[in-house]
Amino acid sequence: MLEELQSAIDPLDDVLAIVEQAIVDDPPFVLRDGGLIRDGFDAQLDELRSISRQGKGWIARLESEERERTGISSLKVRFNKVFGYYIEVTRSHLARVPEDYQRKQTLANSERYITPALKEYEEKVLGAEDKLVQLEYDLFQQVRQQVARQGRRIQQTADSLATLDVLLSLADLAHDRNYVCPQIDESTELTIVEGRHPVIETMSLAERFVPNDLIMDTEENQLLIITGPNMAGKSTFMRQVALITLMAQMGSLVPAKEATVGVVDRIFTRVGASDNLARGQSTFMVEMTEAANILNNATPRSLVVLDEIGRGTSTFDGVSIAWAVAEYLHDNPVVAAKTLFATHYHELTDLALTRKRVKNFNIAVKEWNDQIIFLRKIVKGGASHSYGIQVARLAGLPAAVIDRAREVLKNLESGEYETEGAPRLAKSKGALPAQPADQLSLFSQGPDVLRQRLDEIDVSVLTPLEALNLLDQLKKMV
Ligand SMILES: Nc1ncnc2c1ncn2[C@@H]1O[C@H](COP(=O)(O)OP(=O)(O)O)[C@@H](O)[C@H]1O
Ligand SMILES: [Mg+2]
Missing domain, CATH: 1.10.1420.10 (MutS, DNA mismatch repair protein; Chain A, domain 3)
Incomplete structure (x- = not known):
């Protein structure tokens, strides 16, 4: 070449x-x-x-x-x-x-x-x-x-130089970052040993990037349900698999120790939570439109990445839709694509009991003194807890809110309901903070109010003057 x-x-x-x-x-x-x-x-x-x-x-x-x-x-x-x-x-x-x-x-x-x-x-x-x-x-x-x-001669030469430039860049990257040459074949297998996310691994994280393995095919491991608490690394893992596949097929070496990539016809993704809001469609509508596109077009040669599908609606609706989508991708031979399915609905892990090619995985965490430590390692089996409250605490929610959430969770889990069907959590002692309110707002709420304010800002519509005023406002809040 x-x-x-x-x-x-x-x-x-x-x-x-x-x-x-x-x-x-x-x-x-x-x-x-x-x-x-x-x-x-x-x-x-x-x-x-x-x-x-x-x-x-x-x-x-x-x-x-x-x-x-x-x-x-x-x-x-x-x-x-x-x-x-x-x-x-x-x-x-x-x-x-x-x-x-x-x-x-x-x-x-x-x-x-x-x-x-x-x-x-x-x-x-x-x-x-x-x-x-x-x-x-x-x-x-x-x-x-x-x-x-x-x-014509100039364009032809520019074209060759452009191709050479791409190849050189890929070679340079592969050399600098220890990529390997993937094996590419006509099978429907996808095997990755110690795969890494090509972007996240280069970011200066507080922790070392943890590589992960993957085995997928259309015989035994077609649909992998990936559970694990928020922040565990589900999205990162799934995207790295999609990227490795994409890089392999475009002729690049890949960030892994070894990889075998059966050629796919398409990579379908449903990722991200608030991407299309600006275009006037609700998150849920976008999610469903994309899911519909996947279910209507995927083939057993495709790779499908579904990240927390059903998140945008009520819990029962969400689980039901996620469940039915997963079943369809497994049962319908026309669309039975290799699928990575991240979800926070643990109910979905039950699919593996009745569906032959469904396998459960989770991203390991360790509990330690009522805290969680993210191990970043993907392991077999479903996650047992969602650790939502621990993650909320890591994010800085006030202690009073965390305690109250724990109480509500306990009541919910023990399934105690009033005769009218209202959960008993409504009956237990109220959510009044144990500490005086001003102390709370000074020490625990402060950063979150700021964070919330920052989160509300849409930078793309700010004028420079508004941005300055806003900065002034934020500074006053601090
Ligand atoms: N394998 C990994 N090694 C090191 N850090 C990781 C790894 N996977 C994820 N992370 C870190 O954890 C963060 C959250 O990961 P993410 O994939 O968004 O979690 P989830 O989708 O489970 O909520 C990432 O932004 C990254 O900083
Ligand atoms: Mg995620």
Whole structure:
């Protein structure tokens, strides 16, 4: 391939020669003001330039000559667009103005004059300059046409260089970041040993990036349900699998220790929570539209990544939809694609009991003193807890809210309901904070109010002035 590319690269020496002969090293940005064409390229242009230069030299000399002749040391030769070149004499020296000066304009402190000789040279200079600019423009057009006639060769070479550039960049990246050459075949398998996320692994995280393995196929491991608390690394893992597949198929090496990639026909994704809000569709609607597209178009050769589908609606609706989507992707042989399915609905792990190709995985966490530690390792089996409350505490929710949430959770889990069906949590002691309110707002709520305020800001619609005011506001809040 490199040889092919090389043979397609044309050094374009003839085109280079045209440009080098005709155009100055540092041409101006506009074409109409001249200064584009090199000296020596065109005889007529050189001649016009020399006339213009000589004329300007003569006019410059005129000033000192006239000063001497008239004895007016402050006499000046100037230029403006209306009168062209003129001689200016200040009021106090008017008595010494010679006869041959023709008055052109009277100002408060001075008079402006022309002389026939001055006008004669001016005509030469300005005439030459007009012609110069036009001639340069014409010459430039000619050069451009000459170059354009070689357009095909230039484009072909640019194309080869672009391809070479992409290959070189991929090679450089693969070398710097220890990528491996994936094995690519026609199977429906996808095996990754110690895969990494190509972007996250390069970010300076507080922790080391933890690589993960994956085995998928269409026989045993078609639909992987991935559970685990928020922040465990579900989305990262799924995206890294999709990216490794994509990179492998585009001919890149991949961030892993080993990888076997059966060629896929498409990668379908449903990820991200608030992506399309700006276009006026609710999160849930976007989610469902994308899910519909996947279910209508996936094939057993596809790779499907579903991240927390059903999150945008009520719990019961959400579980039901997620469940039915997963079942369909498993049961319908037309769309039975390799699927990674991250969910916080633990109920979905039950699918593995009745569906042969469904496997449960979770991202391991460790409980320690009522806290959680993220291990970032994907392991077999469903997650037992969602650890939502622990994660909420990590995020800085006030202790009183965390305690109350724990209480509500306990009641919910023990399934105690009133006779009318209302959970007993409504009955237990209220959510009043144990500490005085102002103390809470000072020490635990402060950062969250800020965070909330920041979260509400849509930077894309702020004017610079609004942004400044906002910054001032935030500063006051702090
Ligand atoms: N394998 C990993 N190694 C190190 N850090 C990770 C790893 N996976 C995820 N993280 C960190 O955890 C954060 C949350 O991961 P994310 O995939 O969004 O979690 P989830 O989708 O489970 O809520 C990431 O932004 C990243 O900083
Ligand atoms: Mg996620």
